[in-house]
Amino acid sequence: MNTLLETKHLTKWVNSGSGRIFLLRDINLTIGQGEFISIMGPSGSGKSTLLNILGMLDEFNEGEYNFFGREVHSMKEKHRSELHKENIGFIFQAYHLIDELTVQENIETPLMYHNMKSSERKATVADMLDRFNIVGKKDLFPAQLSGGQQQLVGIARALVVKPKLLLADEPTGNLNSKQGEEIMEIFSKLNREEGVTIIQVTHSEKNAAYGNRIIHLLDGMTQNY
Amino acid sequence: MNIKQSFRIIFRNKTYSILNILGLTVGITSAALIFLWVEYKMSFNRAIPNVENIYMIGQNQRYGDEINTFFVASSPMSRTLNESFPEIKCNTRSGGEGSQTFILEKENKSFTEYGRYMDATTFDMIGMKFIRGDARTAFNPAFPIVISEKMSEKIFGKDDPVGKTLRVEDRLYEVTGIFEDLPGNTSFQFEWLIPFRILENDCIERGWISVDHWGSNWHSCYVEVQSSTDIQAINQKLKGLISEKTDGKNDTELFIYPITKMSLYWEFKDGKATGGGYIRTVRLFFIIGLVIVFIACINFMNLSTARSQKRALEVGVRKTFGAKRTKLVHLFLNESGIMTVLSLVLAVGLIYFCLPSFNQLVSLKLSLDFTNPVHVCGLLGVALICTFLAGAYPAFYLSSFSPMNTLKKQKISTGSAAWVRKGLVIFQFAVAFILICTTTVIYQQIQYAQKRDMGIKKENLVTFGVTxxxxxxxxxxxxxxxxxxxxxxxxxxxxxxxxxxxxxxxxxxxxxxxxxxxxxxxxxxxxxxxxxxxxxxxxxxxxxxxxxxxxxxxxxxxxxxxxxxxxxxxxxxxxxxxxxxxxxxxxxxxxxxxxxxxxxxxxxxxxxxxxxxxxxxxxxxxxxxxxxxxxxxxxxxxxxxxxxxKSFEPTFMDDRFNRMFSGDRLEGKLAALFAGLAIFISCLGLFGLSAFSAEQRTKEIGIRKVLGASIKDILVLLGKGYMVLIIVALAIGIPVAWYIAGNYLRDYSYKISLSWALFTGVALLVVLIAILTVSFQSLKAAVNNPVKSIKTE
Structure with missing residues (x-):
């Protein structure tokens, strides 16, 4: 199995008054292509911070982070966001759809930042709508959808750019258990059938079990490996 | 109670309050300075007590098909008026205006002072007050002179000069009176007066004039009519006077023209006052003043309605607890009232601060006078207009929200307000663009004329006045x-x-x-x-x-x-x-x-x-x-x-030439100053609006960044909406500016031609300024860490 990403002694802190508060300390991870990983831990243990760093949205203070053989820690902001844009899809607990845009437009947004031509975009979005069975909802606004439907749109939007890595921050946190299960099934299927690497943060043992490996975080440190 | 709450709201939203107050302060200050200048120009000759009855003799002379109007008179004029015009109380001739060097023999000192030759009737006509000497007899001696208080002090110090003599060349003048310094801004600016008859005799002796010739005009003539005289009738009588006296050989027509109109309405065509003249420029500045206040008020309206979403919940809660709509209107009007009063206070301070420099710019001594009811009412009027103009629309708009919708945190439809806001931004920038374009055209036109080949070699050429x-x-x-x-x-x-x-x-x-x-x-x-x-x-x-x-x-x-x-x-x-x-x-x-x-x-x-x-x-x-x-x-x-x-003061021809443009240059500078302020105030508003929309869209920006948007993408996203408005403003502004500039140039025959390059240049400048203004806030939003903006929902 090829390595997708690797962290060595990854550490992040914030300065607070005289001392430092460590958010992450000495995180060493190796994640292969095609893995489905769940990160678990109590509130404040650094799960989301780790996810954001892996997604290149946040910075860290020490250590190394290699993504697909490239050194993220020594990269310039511009290249890093390029790498992020090309390879990573994000899914949020609160969906974070853009209220002013329709379902179709929401899914189309990331493609615009990939400089895809309009006709091509339309076709790609149509595929996605079809795949997640939301063709009928394409002209609705987020506020007109249920939570589960919104998260479907969120997933479609994350996948539309065909990322190598899908990051999900408590994707089922705002959903009822039935909707949650549906989402997890989709993740599982994506991982199995399309080989998308997934890292999810979750509180639920049941959801965590969908993955093939669990990383436990406590106070910014990995507990077992 | 209400006021206290309004104050709290104003202080809590510092950025918006500062933008509003700053805009209004600058707006009110600019308008006040313009209005002071306009007041000065409009009050020409008004300081003369009896001004309504004072007129000047004018002539319509026919040259071929053309009629030229001059304010001149010939020697028989004054005499004839005295003899056959009882409806004219008195007249005075005026001439020989200029600087004269006086010698105080005893101390062998010389003083050069400005003055002219006029008749003794002048004293009473223009209300000169004698401190020393008697106005009735002052001009009785053979060679008398009356001088101003200022001139007297300069030459004689504290001594009483009456009876002393001043020498001009080989003639001795006896000082017979001192008059109170004359008010500025009138047709009568002089430090000394010598009887006109002395000038007349000198000219006759030198053979320059003939006493009986109606066609040789060499001085001017002011008349004071009996109060409540029919001016039409006098003009009718004057019209054919010269023709009658010359047996039809001279068809020049006479008329009288009020001296209050001399500086503003001097434009004549075909022998009739067109109603135009400098008044056009004065009117234009008056309008610019109003527009600047309006632009500042627009900022207030726009920022209030843009923030309506934030205030909506408050309105909902207040309404649920029984607040009537009128109460809410009061609340919002209070806010705009307090802002306006704060701005007014700051503006008064700023006016005092700016007046010295402004006075230097316009070479006047303007002042804000709190004992002058016009000034006080003007300021209060501007404040009142601002309060209602700026406050009324937001007050009625905000108070219209339905409590049900606002409390459910549903999106309230802001459609109409958004449109009004866009319209007002377009208006602001169109006006700012027009002002900048026209001032640039005026500037270029002045430059163009100043650089033209005059046909005289001005360089190294010096002139001296001689006697x-x-x-x-x-x-x-x-x-x-x-x-x-x-x-x-x-x-x-x-x-x-x-x-x-x-x-x-x-x-x-x-x-x-x-x-x-x-x-x-x-x-x-x-x-x-x-x-x-x-x-x-x-x-x-x-x-x-x-x-x-x-x-x-x-x-x-x-x-x-x-x-x-x-x-x-x-x-x-x-x-x-x-x-x-x-x-x-x-x-x-x-x-x-x-x-x-x-x-x-x-x-x-x-x-x-x-x-x-x-x-x-x-x-x-x-x-x-x-x-x-x-x-x-x-x-x-x-x-x-x-x-x-005599003291010989050299004047370079270059300087004389430049002086020909001083008035134009001043107006150009004034217009440029206020065009700059107009765009400044407009940008304050744009800054506020863009800050607000960036703030409102923080989460969206975060999401877009996560989805791969670059900083540039975000800037474009945030700026796009405003750029459309600016471009619409330019589309409206260009034809209007073109028309106004073309109209302005129509008065000149040696002129620049309007070029697209200029309008394009100014348009680009306005776009650039707008981009910078919007980008400042947008950039802040765009570089924000998306992780934070998503979290802080």
């Missing part, structure tokens, strides 16, 4: 000047040549179309003037010394030569007499040169006569490479030898 006594020694002076080694050439002239204020009609020549009667400008010149002034001879030659000995030779300009056709050649003849043997012979033709109006395309016809007994100016052309300070000192000392009493 008849000086002219008697001219030959000797000339030799001395040559001896200094600094002067290349010198000559005497009756006119500065940049301005020619002497003219005459009824000139005839062989082959002339008898239906035409051009008005010809007249210059009296010594030998060598053409050369000294640097005029270009097309053919023939300059005046020689022998020409000045009563020869009939003249020099004309090209325009006149063209007008004369066949006869417009060297050796051609022209003259006023019906007898061709009395006509003058053309010995030289000069290229046209520009005078009186630097914006005129074509020159008027000019004749140079070879007499210089009535010259007013000595022209000295300095050698090009001499030290000018040294040269001037030496030349002054030479002149002083011949006229020890």
């Amino acid at each position: 008849p006594g000086f002219i008697n020694n001219y030959d000797a002076i000339q030799n001395e000047l040559r001896g200094t080694g600094f002067a290349e050439s010198a000559a005497l002239s009756s006119q500065t040549l940049l301005q020619i204020w002497s003219n005459g009609g009824s000139y005839k020549w062989a082959g002339k179309n008898l239906n035409t009667n051009p008005l010809i400008s007249i210059v009296q010149a010594s030998p060598n003037l053409i050369h000294a002034a640097g005029l270009n001879l097309v053919s023939g030659s300059d005046f020689l010394p022998q020409d000045s000995m009563g020869s009939m030779r003249i020099i004309i300009n090209q325009t006149l030569a063209d007008m004369m056709g066949e006869e417009g050649r060297i050796g051609g003849k022209i003259g006023q007499s019906d007898d061709p043997t009395q006509h003058h012979e053309i010995k030289g033709i000069v290229e046209d040169f520009v005078f009186n109006d630097a914006y005129r395309g074509k020159s008027d016809p000019v004749i140079f006569f070879p007499t210089y007994s009535s010259a007013n100016f000595l022209f000295v052309r300095l050698k090009p490479d001499v030290n000018q300070i040294e040269a001037l000192a030496k030349i002054k000392s030479v002149l002083q030898q011949f006229s020890p009493d």
